[in-house]
Amino acid sequence: MIRHQTLESKVMVATQDHPKQKTVAMTVTWEKLPDDFQLEEKPVENTGQPLIAGALREILELRGLIGPLMLIASNFGICATVNGELVIKAPDWVYIPSVLPAASRRDRKSYTPNLEGEIPTIVMEFLSETDGEEYSIRRTFPPGKWFFYEQILQVPTYIIFDPETGLLEVYRLQQNGNYELEFPDEEGRHWMADFGLYLGTWRGEKEQRAGYWLRWWDEAGNLLLWGVEQIAAESQRADRERQRADRLAEYLRSQGINPDEII
Numbered sequence: 001m002i003r004h005q006t007l008e009s010k011v012m013v014a015t016q017d018h019p020k021q022k023t024v025a026m027t028v029t030w031e032k033l034p035d036d037f038q039l040e041e042k043p044v045e046n047t048g049q050p051l052i053a054g055a056l057r058e059i060l061e062l063r064g065l066i067g068p069l070m071l072i073a074s075n076f077g078i079c080a081t082v083n084g085e086l087v088i089k090a091p092d093w094v095y096i097p098s099v100l101p102a103a104s105r106r107d108r109k110s111y112t113p114n115l116e117g118e119i120p121t122i123v124m125e126f127l128s129e130t131d132g133e134e135y136s137i138r139r140t141f142p143p144g145k146w147f148f149y150e151q152i153l154q155v156p157t158y159i160i161f162d163p164e165t166g167l168l169e170v171y172r173l174q175q176n177g178n179y180e181l182e183f184p185d186e187e188g189r190h191w192m193a194d195f196g197l198y199l200g201t202w203r204g205e206k207e208q209r210a211g212y213w214l215r216w217w218d219e220a221g222n223l224l225l226w227g228v229e230q231i232a233a234e235s236q237r238a239d240r241e242r243q244r245a246d247r248l249a250e251y252l253r254s255q256g257i258n259p260d261e262i263i
């Protein structure tokens with residue numbers, strides 16, 4: 001993995017300059033932020049977004065799918081310098097397969113791809129009540145989120161989820177450098193090869209939030225349960241076992257047999 005202080009690459013961007021299209025070069029550098037750099041503090045859109053992001057990570061942890069070099073974060077600054085201007089986007093959920101160890105034991109405040117590790121392979125945005133920034137292809141500074149993920153970072157999978165309606169859009173980066181909408185399978189899910197799981201939507205309640213959620217299914221199509229659901233399922237199983245045992249004991253007594261004397 002490259003460890004240089006500054007890396008530089010050229011990104012060729014197609015622009016619609018009426019009446020014809022032209023291609024321009026953008027200089028992208030991957031520079032380490034100063035230790036005293038203060039990231040802009042932006043409030044989370046609502047209380048539901050952190051819950052949705054946390055629920056996605058929870059299953060991966062329960063399945064043992066999070067390795068020591070991976071980075072999974074939410075509302076976390078991803079940095080690049082475009083034509084000398086620092087650009088920071090904080091996706092609602094991001095997965096990076098491999099990162100370099102942090103310089104200190106403190107929690108990361110931001111992440112610069114190529115300099116500190118790999119490019120993210122999955123980025124998710126949860127729709128908010130703002131002006132459609134998740135779909136913005138704005139090329140001038142500051143660039144839009146779509147343009148940043150597609151043209152600058154070139155993230156292979158970009159996901160947009162609307163918690164209000166349950167609409168899930170999965171975009172895959174094509175060889176031409178553009179995102180293309182992927183149609184779900186017949187169950188309404190998308191295969192995520194990074195984890196060997198399906199991603200889809202589910203409606204229900206967790207942590208006092210009722211509505212649509214993003215959830216994981218295994219390769220066989222089984223819904224992967226959150227920890228609280230696993231506890232509830234185990235409790236129900238134990239109750240059924242006790243009920244069966246009680247019915248058996250009652251039957252034995254009706255036959256004149258003391259169940260406590262049976263070894």
